Amino acid sequence: MEKCRICDRAVTEESLCRYHSIAKRNTVNAYRLWKEALGISWKDYLVSLQKCPGCGVWVREASNHLLREGYRYEEKV
Amino acid sequence: MSIRQAWELDLWMSATAVRRAFIIAEKPTAARRIAEALDRRGSPKKVKGRAFEYYVSEGEGEEILVCPALGHLYTLVDLRGDKSLCPSFVTKWVSRDRAERGSQRIRAWIQEITQLSKRADQFINACDYDIEGSLIGSTILKYACSEKDKTAARMRFSTLTKADILLAYKNMASGTDDSLVEAGLARHEVDFLYGINLSRLLTTSQKRLSGRYSTISAGRVQSPTLGFVMQRDEEVNSFVPIPHFEIDAAFKVGEETVAASYQKQKIQKLSEANRIVSECENSRGIVKEIKEGTVTRSPPYPFDIGSLQRAAYTLFNVSPTRSMGILERLYLDALISYPRTGSQKLPSTIDVESKLKDLASIPKYSELAKELVENRCFRPRQGVKEDPAHPAVYPTGVKPDGMLSKEEGMIYDLIVRRFFATLAPPARMKSVRVKIGVGLHFFTMSGLSAMEMGWIRFYRPYAQITERFLPGLKLGQEIGLVKVGVVTRYSSPAPAYSSAGLLGEMERKEIGTNATRTGIIETIGRRRYVKGDPMSATPLGWSVGTLLERHFPRIMSVEMTRDLEHQMNGIEGGKIWRVEVLINSTELLMSMLDEARQHEAAIGRELLETTRRTRLEEMALGKCPICKTGELTVLRSKKTKKRFVGCSNYWTGRCRASAPLPQRGKVAPVGVACGSCGWPRIKVLSKGRRPWMICVNPMCPLKKNSKIQGNGGVIDVGEMQDM
Numbered sequence: 029m030e031k032c033r034i035c036d037r038a039v040t041e042e043s044l045c046r047y048h049s050i051a052k053r054n055t056v057n058a059y060r061l062w063k064e065a066l067g068i069s070w071k072d073y074l075v076s077l078q079k080c081p082g083c084g085v086w087v088r089e090a091s092n093h094l095l096r097e098g099y100r101y102e103e104k105v
Numbered sequence: 106m107s108i109r110q111a112w113e114l115d116l117w118m119s120a121t122a123v124r125r126a127f128i129i130a131e132k133p134t135a136a137r138r139i140a141e142a143l144d145r146r147g148s149p150k151k152v153k154g155r156a157f158e159y160y161v162s163e164g165e166g167e168e169i170l171v172c173p174a175l176g177h178l179y180t181l182v183d184l185r186g187d188k189s190l191c192p193s194f195v196t197k198w199v200s201r202d203r204a205e206r207g208s209q210r211i212r213a214w215i216q217e218i219t220q221l222s223k224r225a226d227q228f229i230n231a232c233d234y235d236i237e238g239s240l241i242g243s244t245i246l247k248y249a250c251s252e253k254d255k256t257a258a259r260m261r262f263s264t265l266t267k268a269d270i271l272l273a274y275k276n277m278a279s280g281t282d283d284s285l286v287e288a289g290l291a292r293h294e295v296d297f298l299y300g301i302n303l304s305r306l307l308t309t310s311q312k313r314l315s316g317r318y319s320t321i322s323a324g325r326v327q328s329p330t331l332g333f334v335m336q337r338d339e340e341v342n343s344f345v346p347i348p349h350f351e352i353d354a355a356f357k358v359g360e361e362t363v364a365a366s367y368q369k370q371k372i373q374k375l376s377e378a379n380r381i382v383s384e385c386e387n388s389r390g391i392v393k394e395i396k397e398g399t400v401t402r403s404p405p406y407p408f409d410i411g412s413l414q415r416a417a418y419t420l421f422n423v424s425p426t427r428s429m430g431i432l433e434r435l436y437l438d439a440l441i442s443y444p445r446t447g448s449q450k451l452p453s454t455i456d457v458e459s460k461l462k463d464l465a466s467i468p469k470y471s472e473l474a475k476e477l478v479e480n481r482c483f484r485p486r487q488g489v490k491e492d493p494a495h496p497a498v499y500p501t502g503v504k505p506d507g508m509l510s511k512e513e514g515m516i517y518d519l520i521v522r523r524f525f526a527t528l529a530p531p532a533r534m535k536s537v538r539v540k541i542g543v544g545l546h547f548f549t550m551s552g553l554s555a556m557e558m559g560w561i562r563f564y565r566p567y568a569q570i571t572e573r574f575l576p577g578l579k580l581g582q583e584i585g586l587v588k589v590g591v592v593t594r595y596s597s598p599a600p601a602y603s604s605a606g607l608l609g610e611m612e613r614k615e616i617g618t619n620a621t622r623t624g625i626i627e628t629i630g631r632r633r634y635v636k637g638d639p640m641s642a643t644p645l646g647w648s649v650g651t652l653l654e655r656h657f658p659r660i661m662s663v664e665m666t667r668d669l670e671h672q673m674n675g676i677e678g679g680k681i682w683r684v685e686v687l688i689n690s691t692e693l694l695m696s697m698l699d700e701a702r703q704h705e706a707a708i709g710r711e712l713l714e715t716t717r718r719t720r721l722e723e724m725a726l727g728k729c730p731i732c733k734t735g736e737l738t739v740l741r742s743k744k745t746k747k748r749f750v751g752c753s754n755y756w757t758g759r760c761r762a763s764a765p766l767p768q769r770g771k772v773a774p775v776g777v778a779c780g781s782c783g784w785p786r787i788k789v790l791s792k793g794r795r796p797w798m799i800c801v802n803p804m805c806p807l808k809k810n811s812k813i814q815g816n817g818g819v820i821d822v823g824e825m826q827d828m
Contacts, residue, residue: 036718046651051343058345065348066375077345082597084344 034089048093051086055094059101070101124167127225127250128260129174129218129242131232134437135265136160136173139231142270143169156213159221170225172218174232178211179244180204181297191305192698194691196294198244215249222250228257229277234494235445236677237620239282240289254286261494263446264501265439288677292618295669295690299325302694303660306701307649310709311716319716321649322632325666326617326625328653332661333610334635335642335650337602346595350378354548355588356390356541358576362587365541365548371594378591385543385589392582393547394540400553402532404560405568406449406488407497408523410619411612413444416523418605420567421515424638425608425623431516432498439503441520445619446495449488455496457483457528463502470521473563477528485527499524525563532559537575543586550575601639616666644722648715656701656708665693726750726774726801727785732760737785737801739772748772750801764801770794781807 030039037045044052055077062073077083077091128143130136140149140160149162149171162169182204184195202211222228228250230242239259247254259282262273303323312318352367372378408416410432417428432444451457458478465474477483488497500521509517537552552575555561561568578584602610604626611622629635634646642650650661659665669690675681701708721738729735735754742749747768754760764784766772770791775798779786784802791797800807 047339047343050339054343054345058347061347061373065350065373080346080595082344082346082595084342084598086342087345 034093044090044093047086048090051084051090052094054084055087055091056101071095124227125225126164126167126169126227126229127222128169128171128229128231129245129250130171131174131176131238131241132437133157133173133175135231135233136171138265138437138439139260139270140169140171142265142267143171143274147267154217154221156210156217159217170221171231172221174218174241174245175211175214177201177237177241177244178215178218179248181293183301189305189309191309192302192695193305194298196297198248200248215245218245218249219251222253228253229260230254230257231260231262231273233443233445234259234261234263234282235443235620236285236289236292236618239285240293243286243289262443263495264442265437266501266503284677284679287683288673291676291683291686292673294687295673296325298691299323299660299694300327302698303328303657306698306705307652307708307712310705311712314706314709314713321712321716323649323653323657323660324625324628325660325669326611326621327628327632328650328657328660329614329616329663329666330607330611330625331629331634331642331646331650332654332663333607333614334602334629334640335647337599338642338647341598341601341641344598346597348375348593348595349373350375351592351594352378352381352385352548353588353590353592354385354586356548356550357585357587358578361576363550363575365550368547368549375591375593381546382589382591385546385586388543388586390541390543390548390584390586392539392578392580392584393542394538395578395580396538396540398536398538399556400534400536402534402559402561404486404526404529404531405523405564407451407485407499407527408520409447409449409488409490409492409497410445411447411608411622412449413498413520414623415605415609416519416567417516418603420519421512423512423516424604426604426627427512428516429623431510431513435513435517435520438505439501440505440517441501442497442499443495444498446492446497447490447619448492448495448497449490451485451487451496451499451527455499457485460500460502460524461528463504464500464521467504469518470525473522473525477525477563482528482530485524519567522564522567526560526568529560529563530557532561532570533557534570539575539578541584601641603639607640614663614667615670616663617670643719645715645719648711648719652708652711652715656704657697659693659697726772726787727776727778729754729760729762730778730783730802731762735760735762737762737764739766764803766801767797767799770797779805779807781805 030043031037032039032045032048033043034048035045037047040046041049059070059073062068068076074091074095078088128139130139137160140162141147143149143164144162145164149160152159152161157173159173160171162171178201179198180201181196182199183190183193184197185193200211200215202208228246230239230246232238232242243254246257258277258279260273260277262269300322304321307321307323308318311321350372351370352372354365354367355362356365367381372381406412413432414425414428417423418425423431432441435441436444461474461478464470465478498520500517505517533556535554535556539550541548541550552573553570554572554574555570558570561570600606607626608622611617611625617625629646633643634649635641636643654661672681672686672689676683676686724739726737726739729737729752732752732754735752737750738753739748740751741747748766750764750766752760752762767789770789773788773790775786775788777786778784779800779802782800782802782805784800784805786798786800789797789799
């Protein structure tokens with residue numbers, strides 16, 4: 029069984045488990061609103077999420093994973 | 106019952122040529138209250154039996170024997186007895202001592218009831234008037250009293266006051282409440298079949314693979330309830346806060362500084378917020394508009410059980426399980442009406458005036474109660490929800506004997522003041538909104554002051570008006586803007602469910618009953634599927650819930666549970682037969698089991714992985730402060746069998762950190778690293794002792810004098826073996 033790159037759960041899509049996939053999707057989707065609001069870069073956004081109050085645990089883990097992996101937002105749009 | 110007591114009873118029964126009535130009450134306290142109410146002198150004869158105390162009351166030309174039950178004395182079992190048999194659909198009602206460990210006293214209890222009921226002429230079920238109460242009385246009358254359930258009469262009351270009991274005795278209906286009993290039987294049978302079959306399938310599928318037995322439970326109401334917690338957890342854990350901006354402003358009016366809000370509450374872009382601030386800075390405001398109005402706040406509805414439990418949680422932090430216990434005691438003390446009600450209405454048959462007059466004798470409520478009587482406020486505000494069996498919760502007017510605990514006192518006070526509030530007039534407030542122009546922008550100041558406090562005065566301290574007074578302003582007046590700035594705010598997720606919030610969600614989604622919801626929440630906590638309050642699903646809860654969603658999607662579905670609830674409510678209303686509901690639910694269950702059987706091996710594998718991971722997670726104490734990547738875990742020495750802490754990176758040869766542990770008691774991680782050395786702190790739980798918190802590092806500077814010094818805390822890592 030292939031394990032999630034972030035936790036121990038089984039992979040459902042793109043090397044992540046169901047929950048971290050949802051968190052990653054939400055993270056990527058919310059960037060447009062953050063960019064509009066604050067005009068910040070993708071990397072700064074991911075760093076900001078780490079300290080942002082109310083940010084979900086899986087989102088923090090997913091954004092940390094995206095940072096480490098060097099995931100580039102623009103390429104995916 | 107001793108021989109002498111049996112002889113005395115026999116003598117009493119044969120000596121009296123009067124009618125002999127036998128009443129079964131749900132609890133010992135209820136039996137005492139019923140006996141006292143029905144005895145002509147108010148002091149029934151108390152007889153100490155072998156298993157319990159019962160009462161003999163002297164009525165008008167009759168002797169009444171009042172016997173207590175102890176809640177359910179009978180329960181369902183699988184007729185075939187084999188606990189690994191799945192599917193199993195043959196059930197039987199047996200006395201609880203035959204089904205549950207530690208219920209031996211039930212046997213003596215039932216034997217005594219059987220003995221006492223032998224000479225009675227009339228049988229009466231006086232258990233609580235609801236599904237569970239009717240079923241408790243009916244099963245006792247059927248199995249312990251030679252099938253007297255069909256001929257017994259039914260007493261229906263909503264309070265344990267003398268007046269209500271006498272009225273219920275006088276007007277008791279002949280024949281038990283068949284529809285309630287049938288609904289109760291169906292509910293128990295359906296829940297039992299779902300519970301044992303699903304749990305057995307899960308447990309055996311895992312046991313087949315591992316050879317180990319560990320109970321994994323699922324249930325008709327329990328599983329969707331776990332689903333609610335998981336769903337909310339998912340929302341919270343995958344929530345990305347979105348920033349927005351607010352303009353924080355204040356004006357100087359005379360000597361006062363008054364806060365004002367910008368015309369647009371949420372501004373999406375920081376650049377726009379900054380532009381507004383820069384355009385307003387160093388400007389003065391002009392009063393453009395003053396609007397005054399009246400706000401009316403209606404009194405609250407009377408309490409149904411759900412709203413009462415939620416209020417107790419919000420105001421006193423008393424969990425629904427605890428508040429249910431407290432309400433039960435207040436009811437048995439005849440201080441309040443029956444609490445497990447879904448009604449928010451107080452019918453006109455309740456003599457509100459006499460209740461108020463009785464409450465006026467309690468010094469604390471005297472003034473408020475007298476005021477309501479003087480103003481003839483006897484018509485309560487009625488709520489929306491109805492319950493055909495009982496009215497909303499209200500105080501009976503019986504004076505508490507001063508023995509109430511702190512929590513009992515608080516909840517009783519809440520009920521009394523809520524009762525007053527429902528009778529009181531609405532509250533009226535004056536609102537003022539002042540619009541201030543600053544260049545092209547507008548700000549608003551708002552004020553609120555009480556004109557008539559109405560019901561709020563009666564419901565204090567549980568309700569209050571926060572008054573905001575604005576200084577006198579005139580149209581066109583110029584005022585100074587003393588502060589204007591941007592505040593960044595973030596959207597926040599829906600909060601995790603508190604036990605009271607989860608109770609509300611179950612009510613909204615119509616799963617479970619007033620009597621069972623609290624127990625279900627307790628069960629998912631006891632099964633370690635959820636933890637904390639506010640609640641979150643544990644790793645075990647997540648794993649079991651995810652597995653159920655995948656292989657038994659219908660058991661997790663609210664629709665299926667609600668549909669079955671509606672069918673069972675239909676039995677109560679006489680719209681559908683119990684057998685029909687049983688057939689429908691059994692067919693549904695069988696189809697679920699058939700589907701799941703095709704994936705039994707996969708279910709077993711997943712569960713095995715789940716329990717293994719849960720065990721590891723339970724043993725994990727925290728990050729290793731030495732290698733910074735491994736996890737410190739509770740391990741056991743192969744040689745000495747003693748437990749100790751070791752790093753998970755030991756097996757890869759990257760870290761050799763280890764430390765000894767106390768050998769007695771249960772060890773649980775605290776989740777916080779030691780402030781001095783960074784090693785994890787643990788909680789040691791021993792029976793009969795207070796929990797004990799320590800840092801696992803024996804060399805921690807904070808515990809130089811600790812007893813756990815050993816050989817410097819270093820264990821021969823060669824001995825390490827996974828538990």
